[in-house]
Amino acid sequence: MNSITSKIAEHSPDKVKVSRRSVFEAETPKNTGPCILLSVGYDGSRGKALCKLYDPLKNKIYYWFDNSDHKPYCISDLPPEKIRKLPVAVHQGFIGVEVIEKYDLLTDRMVKMSKILASDPLSIGGRGKMKGIRDLLPKAWEAKIPYHNCYIYDRRLIPGFYYRIVDGDLLPVSFEIPRKTRENILNFFEGEPDPVRELVNSWLPIFLYPAPNIPRLAVDIEVYTPQVDRVPEPSLAEYPVICVSFSSSDGLNKIFLLKRKGFSLGSKPETFPEYAELVFFEDEKKLLNETFKLISSYPIILTFNGDDFDLNYLWHRAKKLGIKGEEIPIVLGKNSAGIIPGVHVDLYKFFSNRSIQIYAFSNKYKDATLDAIATSLLGISKIRLNELISELSYYELASYCFRDAEITLKLTTFNNDLVLKLIILLMRISKLSMDDVTRQSVSGWIKNLFYYEHRIRNYLIPLKEDIVAVKGEAVTRALIKGKKYMGAIVIEPKPGVYFNVIVLDFASLYPSVLYRWNLSYETIRCPHEECKSNRIPSLPHWVCKRRLGLTSTIIGMLRNIRVYWFKPKSKDPNIDEATRSWYSVVQQGLKVILNASYGVMGNEAFPLYCPPVAESTTALGRYIISKAVEKAEKIGVEVLYGDTDSIFIHKPTDEQINVLMEWASKEFKIDLDIDKVYRYVTFSGLKKNYLGVFRDGSVDIKGLVGKKRNTPEFIKKAFLEVVEVLSKVSSVNDFEEAKRRIAEIIRNYYVKLRDRRLSLEDLAFRVKLSRSLKHYVKTTPQHVKAARLLEKYGKKLGAGDIISYVKVKGEIGVKPVQLARIDEIDVNKYMGHMETTFRQILEAVGVNLDEIFGFRSLDSFFKR
DNA sequence: GCACGCCTCCAGGAG
DNA sequence: GTCTCCTGGAGGCGTGCC
DSSP states (O other): OHHHHHHHHEEEEEEEEOOOOEEESSSOSOSSSSSSEEEEEETTTTTTEEEEEEEETEEEEEEEEOOSSOOOOEEEEEEEHHTTTTTGSTTEEEEEEEEEEEEEHHHHHTEEEEEEEEEHHHHHHHHHHHHHHHSSSSSBBBBBSSSHHHHHTTTTOTSSSSEETTTTTEEOOOOOHHHHHHHHHHHTTTTTTHHHHHHHHHHHHHHHHHOOOOOEEEEEEOOOOOSSOOOOOOOTOOEEEEEEEEEEEESOOOEEEEEEEEEOOOOOTTTTTTTTTEEEEEEHHHHHHHHHHHHHHSSEESSSSSIIHHHHHHHHHHHHHHHHGGGOOOEOSSSSSSSSEEEEEEEEHHHHHHHHIIIIIIOOOSSSSSSHHHHTSSSSSOOOOOSOGGGGHHHHHHHHHHHHHHHHHHHHHHHHHHHHHHHHHHHHHHHHOOHTTTTHHHHHHHHHHHHHHHTTTBOOOOOHHHHOOOHOOOOOOOSSSSSSSSOEEEEEOOOEEEEEEEEETTTTTTHHHHTTTTTTTTTOOOOOOTTTSBOTTTTTOBBBBBSOOOOHHHHHHHHHHHIIIIIHHTOOOTTTHHHHHHHHHHHHHHHHHHHHHHHGGGGTSSOOOHHHHHHHHHHHHHHHHHHHHHHHHHOEEHHHESSSEEEEEOOOOHHHHHHHHHHHHHHHOOOOEEEEEEEEEEEETTTOEEEEETTSSSEEEEOOGGGTTTOOHHHHHHHHHHHHHHHHHOTTTTHHHHHHHHHHHHHHHHHHHHTSOOOHHHOOOOEESOGGGGOOSSOOOHHHHHHHHHHTOOOOOOOTOOOEEEBBBSSOOOOEGGGGGGGGGGGHHHHHHHHHHHHHHHHTTTTHHHHHHHHSSSSHHEEE
């Protein structure tokens, strides 16, 4: 025991210098060097907009407050004299009203409006007892924009970009773009209208100037809990914080542990981080105070779920222990936790963002859990525990907690700080603060970006109901019940095996269509008589000939700049690696925005929602792909399949490919590219369902059930073995041998199944609960049945949880893995699943399963 | 009473 | 809370047959 106590004593806080100097410069300097604009907010005590700047050279944060007496406001169509007679005028926050002129895109003319100024943001948009000004007006424009964003627009600020304070004023740092680079990029916009070229010019610095590396500290806490399977409730903060870990991008690695009676250091696990400094605290309050000092000493604090848990818990716990509010550098919002003086980024929110998950990380992680994300992106997992957190020895607890902090940090440092750079780029594009951009979804980014561009042009930001009133609803019918308008075409695939298949696709088809056809809410069904002849094929809609659409121009500019410059240059070996890496971030960030740019137009919740724009986009997509099929057939090329923006063509000559590409660029001014080159492709005959083998033998599997996440592991394994065999096939003659080997593989797995030589884990279906259990009322899917069985045993389950269940004989038919035994398994059901899985491939190979084996089903084949 | 067809719900995926 | 199109499995219900 003595040695343990002495070891602990070695780590006593008196001997270790824990605190770091705050990065905060309380007094705003009159002049600074270049700083990054991290965030714009509102300081209630001063009643001013507040910009958080980070000075990378001095490692300091400065707060700069508005010096222009900028006030919150909203806009009304009533003249000032009428407004002065309304209750608005006696609102305690009412300051005054002034006449302004705005350009109204919906009517295509200048309008006189009234700008109503207020003393504070709440006076405009307040709710509850004290109604805000916007609710006292019959109609109010631009009244729902958070004040700090309004300030960004009016000052034309670009979050994530460089600013400096000069004589107390905030000025952007101007960067010289090399003349050659500028010219090279603008060359790609040769022949485009002037406003497009001007737009490109104004956006270039955003893309060309690399993001800085900003120091950041990841924090993770562990809390004692007496209950199994229960996360402590932050708002109650009943139990002590027993461990806090820190890992920073500049090499700080610390673990704070709370000393508890009856706990020992234990033996050092292999996972213990020797490079981290272990600090013991007798007193929890002291532990929290030191934690807060560290939190105040970095410009960016990273957590994984810190909004809802870690920072939330720390705040409430600190209050409970009697720490004074001003000593807690945490500001709790409704759904988030801010910090002082820097910015808090909750990576759980960022990685949960569907667009980030799918488009930035190509669906590499399927669940937004720290373990799943870290495993697939970093190759590092969380530490597996055999005991409850509250029972771990000090060393084990420290190792476990620290790993989480370390992973959290690494999520922003891996691949050359990819994620940090991506966040900064998205700030610049969306014009949102770091705290906002990491918490909002893609529609929030696009909304803010469009609002900004409206404001700097003095365009009135329209009301959603006015857009729909003027432009109307969709006129097409969706194929799927419950959808609002018709979408893309999927060409019926020709079943069979085809060697030498090329996939041509229209590069970012929808953004290109929006741009080329000038589709924007103000240009579709515009008010001009002479434009009515400019029709969209097959639709009653027309497009403006007089005016360039605002949103279509922005989307087109982003699309072109990505396709022509950043995407190719990110792979150009003549460019230095640092630049290439930044370019790669830029092109990925643009991809995220572009992929959603059409979708938001068809989203009712989007403030510029415009169904005619959305359905015109898909209608033109259908038009273009149909014309492409026609053209291909006309020049003697067989089209095997196509989906939305692609055609799969059989054995085309180079000449034929060139003809098609030139035709597309001449006919539509849209690029048709070679997307994929297959050695062979097999089509089962089902749409969105095929297997292709590239020239190098790698395999491209789409839609097949063997690949689906919820397919049992053993079927996936069998499927992969079969795929492996197929990847070796290089000519028609190889198929006979391949089929024999495939039959062997299937038989092998069948025998394993029949003899129950498989684990329950291998047999489990893993299906996600998409909502809480009580919300399943219409039907009871199998995973819900299993989940309800689990609940009887006291397990708490909710939306997002993955249920693992197996199919068993008997009335209910399913059991959660935890409750099942191997002898209960319903072998026939699994046979059925194997059959469908392999039918998709084998039929694709061109031969019906029945024909291969000469029996009606696999089942009867094996029962022979 | 029961097989069967048809529709709906739900999850997961393609683009 | 971008969008629509497509597939498979199970649940739920009506219908016709024995």
